[in-house]
Structure formats: C-alpha cells, structure tokens
Amino acid sequence: xxxxxxxxxxxxxxxxxxxxxxxxxxxxxxxxxxxxxxxxxxxxxxxxxxxxxxxxxxxxxxxxxxxxxxxxxxxxxxxxxxxxxxxxxxxxxxxxxxxxxxxxxxxxxxxxxxxxxxxxxxxxxxxxxxxxxxxxxxxxxxxxxxxxxxxxxxxxxxxxxxxxxxxxxxxxxxxxxxxxxxxxxxxxxxxxxxxxxxxxxxxxxxxxxxxxxxxxxxx
Amino acid sequence: xxxxxxxxxxxxxxxxxxxxxxxxxxxxxxxxxxxxxxxxxxxxxxxxxxxxxxxxxxxxxxxxxxxxxxxxxxxxxxxxxxxxxxxxxxxxxxxxxxxxxxxxxxxxxxxxxxx
Amino acid sequence: xxxxxxxxxxxxxxxxxxxxxxxxxxxxxxxxxxxxxxxxxxxxxxxxxxxxxxxxxxxxxxxxxxxxxxxxxxxxxxxxxxxxxxxxxxxxxxxxxxxxxxxxxxxxxxxxxxxxxxxxxxxxxxxxxxxxxxxxxxxxxxxxxxxxxxxxxxxxxxxxxxxxxxxxxxxxxxxxxxxxxxxxxxxxxxxxxxxxxxxxxxxxxxxxxxxxxxxxxxxxx
Numbered sequence: 001x002x003x004x005x006x007x008x009x010x011x012x013x014x015x016x017x018x019x020x021x022x023x024x025x026x027x028x029x030x031x032x033x034x035x036x037x038x039x040x041x042x043x044x045x046x047x048x049x050x051x052x053x054x055x056x057x058x059x060x061x062x063x064x065x066x067x068x069x070x071x072x073x074x075x076x077x078x079x080x081x082x083x084x085x086x087x088x089x090x091x092x093x094x095x096x097x098x099x100x101x102x103x104x105x106x107x108x109x110x111x112x113x114x115x116x117x118x119x120x121x122x123x124x125x126x127x128x129x130x131x132x133x134x135x136x137x138x139x140x141x142x143x144x145x146x147x148x149x150x151x152x153x154x155x156x157x158x159x160x161x162x163x164x165x166x167x168x169x170x171x172x173x174x175x176x177x178x179x180x181x182x183x184x185x186x187x188x189x190x191x192x193x194x195x196x197x198x199x200x201x202x203x204x205x206x207x208x209x210x211x212x213x214x215x216x217x218x219x
Numbered sequence: 220x221x222x223x224x225x226x227x228x229x230x231x232x233x234x235x236x237x238x239x240x241x242x243x244x245x246x247x248x249x250x251x252x253x254x255x256x257x258x259x260x261x262x263x264x265x266x267x268x269x270x271x272x273x274x275x276x277x278x279x280x281x282x283x284x285x286x287x288x289x290x291x292x293x294x295x296x297x298x299x300x301x302x303x304x305x306x307x308x309x310x311x312x313x314x315x316x317x318x319x320x321x322x323x324x325x326x327x328x329x330x331x332x333x334x
Numbered sequence: 335x336x337x338x339x340x341x342x343x344x345x346x347x348x349x350x351x352x353x354x355x356x357x358x359x360x361x362x363x364x365x366x367x368x369x370x371x372x373x374x375x376x377x378x379x380x381x382x383x384x385x386x387x388x389x390x391x392x393x394x395x396x397x398x399x400x401x402x403x404x405x406x407x408x409x410x411x412x413x414x415x416x417x418x419x420x421x422x423x424x425x426x427x428x429x430x431x432x433x434x435x436x437x438x439x440x441x442x443x444x445x446x447x448x449x450x451x452x453x454x455x456x457x458x459x460x461x462x463x464x465x466x467x468x469x470x471x472x473x474x475x476x477x478x479x480x481x482x483x484x485x486x487x488x489x490x491x492x493x494x495x496x497x498x499x500x501x502x503x504x505x506x507x508x509x510x511x512x513x514x515x516x517x518x519x520x521x522x523x524x525x526x527x528x529x530x531x532x533x534x535x536x537x538x539x540x541x542x543x544x545x546x547x548x549x550x551x552x553x554x555x
Contacts, residue, residue, distance in 0.1 A: 146481060150474055154464035163460050164478065166429075169455040171488040201488060208484045212477040215395050219470055239365040299365070307347055314343050317535065321340075324542045331549055 001091055006094030008087065009102075012070060016103070021073075023103065026066030030111040033058050038118040046183035051121055053176045058115070059137070060173060062107060064162045065156065067144045070096050070103075070112040071152035082150075084218060097145045104141040107134060119182065128183040128191070135198045136176035142202045143168050146209040149216045171201060339535035342528060349521070349528035357521035369430045371521055375529035376423035380451060381490065382417025383533060387458075388483030391476035404545065406472040410462070410480060411540035415533060417455040424448050449492045454482045 016022060037054055046054070083092055103186040112133060115121065123129045144165055151161045179194045353371035360367035390409040394402055427445060428438040439445065461478055465471040514522065 031401050117340060143485070147478075150478055152459065153468055153470060153474055155467075160460060160464050164457040167450050167457055167482060168485045170446075170450050170453075171485060171492070174489075194543060197492070200487075205481075205489075208481060212395070212481055215473045215477045216470075299354050303351060306350050306354070310346055310350060314346075317539070318343075319540060324539060324546070327546050328542065331546060 001088070004087055004091040005095045005098070005158055008091065009099055012095065012099045013102075015073070022066040022069035023107065026062045026107050029065050030058050030062045030107070033061070034111070034115050034118050041119075046119070047181075048124075049181040051063065051184055052181035053118065055115055055133075056136070056173055056177050058111065059108065059133075060169065062111065062145060063104060063140050063160075064165065066107065067100050067104065067141060068148040068151055068157060068161045069132045070099055070145075071148045072157055075152045084198070089217045090210065092217065093145070093149075093210060096149070097142060097209070100141040100145045101138055104137045105134065108137045123184055124187040125183040129131075129180060130179055131195060132176050132179040132183060132198075135188045135195055135202075136172060136180075138201045139172040139176075139205075140169055143172065143205040144211070146213060146216065149213065153216070168205075169184065185209070335525050339531055341534050342531035344476045345524065346528040349525040352521040352524050357518045358515065360518070363434065365431065369426060369433075369517075371523050371525040373423060373426040373430055374522060375526045376419050378526055379529045379533045380416050380420040380423050380448070382530065383412045383537075384451060384454070384483070384486065386537075387412040387416065388479050391479040391483075394476050395473065395480065404548070406476060407544040407548070408537070409476065411544060412537055413455055413458055413479070415540065417459075419529075420448060420452045420532065422457060424452065443554075447486075450489050451486065454486065458478055460481070504519060504527060507542060509513060510521065513522055 071080075074083060115177050116123075147161065147168065151157050151164065154160055175194050175197055179191060182191070349371065353368055357368070357371065359365045359524040366534065380503075388404045390412065394405040394409070398405075424445075431440060431442075431445070458475065458479055462475050463473065465474055468474070495546045
C-alpha cells in the first residue's frame with residue numbers, strides 16, 4: 001500500500017512538473033492579485049487585521065484555482081477508470097491528499113515572500129505567523145481534497161468548487177485570520193489553542209474524507 | 220410549495236413589521252417595567268443594554284409621561300391583541316392550505332394503491 | 335406518524351397566543367423580545383432539518399447497499415425545508431439585531447453560523463443540479479452532505495465559544511441551561527414544539543409527494 005501511494009505521488013508530481021498547469025496558474029493568480037492590491041494601495045499602510053484578511057483571501061482563491069486539478073485531470077484524460085480498477089481507493093485518496101498538501105505548501109512558500117515583499121509586511125511574532133500560515137494551509141488542503149474528487153464528477157467545475165468549498169473552509173479561515181492578525185500585530189504573541197483547533201479540524205476532516213471517498217470515487 | 224413559502228414570509232413580515240415601526244402604539248420600555256413584567260437574567264439585560272437608549276424614541280420617564288403610562292400600556296395591549304389576531308388569521312389560512320394539500324395527497328395515494 | 339404532525343393545528347395557535355399574550359416582555363427590550371418565540375424556533379428547526387438530511391444521507395451511504403433511494407429524496411426534501419427555515423431565521427434575527435444592537439448585520443459568531451448553514455444548503459443544491467446527468471448523483475450529494483454535517487458543529491458550537499458573541503447569555507451559555515422566567519420558558523418551549531411539528535408535517539407531505547412521483551415514474555418505465 002505504501003509503495004502504491006509513493007508511486008502515485010511521484011507520478012502526479014512528474015505530470016505536474018511536465019506541464020506545470022496547476023502550480024503555474026495558482027502562483028500566477030496569487031502573484032497578480034498581490035501586485036494589484038499593492039498597486040491599488042499605493043503605499044498606504046494596512047492594519048494587521050487587513051493584512052491577515054487579504055493574505056488569506058489570496059490563499060483561499062489560490063487553493064480554489066489549483067487544488068481541484070488533481071482529480072479533474074484524471075477525469076479529463078480518462079485515466080480515472082484505470083485508477084479505479086488498478087489501485088485501492090484508500091491508496092488513491094492518500095496519494096492525492098499528500099500531493100495537495102505538498103503542492104499547497106510549495107505554493108505558500110512562493111506566495112508568502114512575494115506578499116511580504118510587495119505589501120511591506122512587518123511580522124511581530126514570526127514563529128506563530130508561520131505556524132498559522134502553514135497549519136492553515138494543511139487544514140485547507142486536507143478539507144478540499146475530497147471536494148475536488150466530488151467536483152471532478154460534476155459539470156461547471158470552475159464555479160462549483162468555490163461554492164461547495166467555502167462553507168467547509170470557513171471555520172479554518174475564521175481561526176487563521178484572527179490568529180494571523182494577532183501574530184502580525186503583537187510581539188511575543190502565543191496561542192497554541194488555535195493551533196490545536198486547526199490540527200483537530202484537519203484530523204477530523206481527513207478521517208471523514210477517508211470514510212466517504214469510496215462512495216465518491218466508484219461509479 | 221411556493222405559496223407556502225410566500226405565506227410564511229408574509230406572516231413573518233407582518234410580525235416583524237409591528238416591531239420595526241412601533242409608532243405610538245407600543246409601550247416604551249420604562250412603562251412596561253413599572254407594571255412589573257417578566258425579567259431575564261442579568262447577563263441578558265447586560266447584553267441587550269448595548270442597544271441605543273432611544274431605540275423606541277423614548278427620552279426617559281418624566282412626571283408627565285409617568286402619568287400617561289397606564290393609558291399607553293392599555294394601548295400597547297390592544298396592539299398585541301391585534302397582532303395576535305392577524306397572525307392567527309394568517310395561520311388559519313396556512314393551516315387550511317396545508318390540510319387541503321394533505322387531503323389531495325391522500326387521495327392520490329389511494330388512487331395509486333388501487334389496481 | 336402523520337397524525338402526530340397534525341397536532342400542529344392545535345399547538346401552533348397556542349404558541350402564537352402564548353408568545354403575544356401570555357409571556358411577559360423582557361426587561362430592557364420590551365415587546366420586541368417576543369421575536370424570541372419566532373427566531374429561536376426557526377434557528378432550531380433549520381439545524382434540525384440539516385441534521386435529519388445528514389443522518390438520512392449517512393443511512394443511505396452505509397446501509398441498504400445504496401438501493402434505498404427514498405432516503406436521498408427525504409434528505410433533499412429536508413434540506414429544502416431547512417433552507418426555507420434558515421432564510422426565515424436569518425431574516426427574523428437581522429430584524430431583532432437592528433432593534434437590539436443597532437445594525438441588521440454584525441458578523442456575530444451566531445449570525446455567521448446561520449449564514450454558513452445557508453451556504454451549505456445552497457452548495458448542496460448547486461452540486462445536485464450540476465450532477466443532474468450523473469448516475470452517481472445520489473451517492474455524491476449524500477457524501478457531500480455528510481461531509482458538511484461534520485464541519486458544521488465546529489462552526490456552530492466550537493468557534494463561537496472561542497470568540498465573544500453579542501447573543502444573550504440566557505439562551506446560549508456555558509451551563510447549557512435556559513435562564514428565563516417560567517412563563518417565557520413555557521412559551522418558548524411551546525413555540526419550539528410547534529415549529530418542530532410544522533417541519534415534520536411539511537417533510538411528511540413532501541416525502542409523500544416524492545413517493546407518488548417515483549411510483550409514477552416506475553409505472554412509466
């Protein structure tokens with residue numbers, strides 16, 4: 001099972017870096033949005049709360065543009081039936097989940113410096129700031145993977161994915177925006193309770209996703 | 220189903236309309252307190268004391284307004300009877316509609332069970 | 335079961351009379367506190383309808399080998415009624431918010447949770463219509479509803495405890511008790527019972543209509 005999962009992850013990354021569709025579209029979206037906001041702001045300083053809101057809106061819509069691709073690609077190329085027959089659903093889901101988490105982590109590593117550079121962000125509690133950003137990314141990508149599988153079977157995928165993802169992502173967004181704004185604004189800020197919430201949410205959602213994936217995956 | 224939705228929304232509008240535009244008929248809060256009405260816990264009172272003081276256009280109790288309090292309370296009660304009457308009428312209409320749907324569905328079920 | 339739901343014809347008028355004539359107005363809020371007997375039951379029923387949809391979807395997925403499609407139809411009907419009650423709860427809540435807090439919308443955690451519930455219902459119906467041609471539609475929409483059912487408790491119960499709320503302590507408090515005077519408590523409980531029966535009655539009617547439609551579809555095929 002582990003070998004199958006690793007093989008699937010390698011295959012997905014190989015395909016992704018061959019044409020770089022999801023990564024380039026997502027990063028381009030984040031980059032152009034950050035530039036547009038920086039240009040429109042014209043050097044006006046934002047409060048930590050405003051920075052947190054803007055950063056997470058960019059992150060959320062970056063996830064919307066990139067995280068559904070892993071399942072949509074399988075449906076479009078006609079390889080999903082082969083995957084259904086070839087590999088157990090748990091292996092497929094684990095591979096796709098880890099791929100999405102890693103991809104979003106890479107995207108966040110690219111987006112964050114761009115945002116810090118163009119928006120002149122001054123972080124007061126760097127450790128907790130990074131913790132919120134990356135844990136929030138893990139929570140988002142783990143909750144959106146099964147929704148990507150659901151939306152790949154439907155029509156109007158581009159518009160449907162944000163519609164079905166927003167209610168599920170809101171608890172994460174609410175907590176990370178509050179935590180991010182406090183870590184930006186206050187030196188020595190420390191609130192491990194929020195981190196525990198994000199971990200608990202990710203864990204619960206991933207567990208439920210495992211239970212439900214088989215119903216979504218098989219015809 | 221559409222008529223049910225419209226009727227529910229209209230009934231809610233009628234109910235809330237009485238509160239959003241109280242006019243001179245609804246008794247101001249201090250007149251209600253004088254007659255010893257129900258209380259909620261301190262937490263509720265504290266939370267709801269956040270609302271503006273003159274939410275009902277009342278600027279506080281004066282000797283002139285205190286003497287008018289019983290008359291205003293009677294008028295307030297009249298409004299409550301009217302509101303209750305309107306809502307009961309709306310519910311009766313809604314109830315008759317639901318009952319007629321129920322009977323039609325029962326008739327359809329009976330006809331579908333017959334060979 | 336449908337005969338129990340018909341008790342709504344008696345209990346709803348009783349709830350209306352008790353709300354306006356029996357229960358006293360609250361101190362500080364005056365007569366506008368009577369919105370309590372409309373808003374709270376509507377919010378309660380919207381969450382109940384969502385839970386019923388989720389449980390029916392769960393039962394469809396995990397029992398019956400995916401053949402009990404009447405559960406999917408019942409879940410859909412419950413979601414439709416739940417959406418109606420959610421809209422009404424949002425509307426009544428925003429009117430009360432204007433009277434109490436001075437604005438129709440404050441992004442109070444409880445207000446946000448009812449909007450999230452509405453978003454879940456809207457997402458469910460959007461997904462259902464996007465899957466119209468797909469034979470796996472019952473399983474996929476049921477899976478989404480179960481998934482959403484797991485996330486909503488985080489939003490309804492966990493997140494509001496983490497952030498301060500404008501909602502009153504007598505209804506929503508750590509003791510999980512209703513801190514109201516007895517007349518108000520009885521009126522509130524009667525209103526909740528009336529609205530629950532109304533929901534059950536509407537769901538029963540909708541399910542019976544769906545059963546007749548499915549039967550006729552079966553005859554045609």
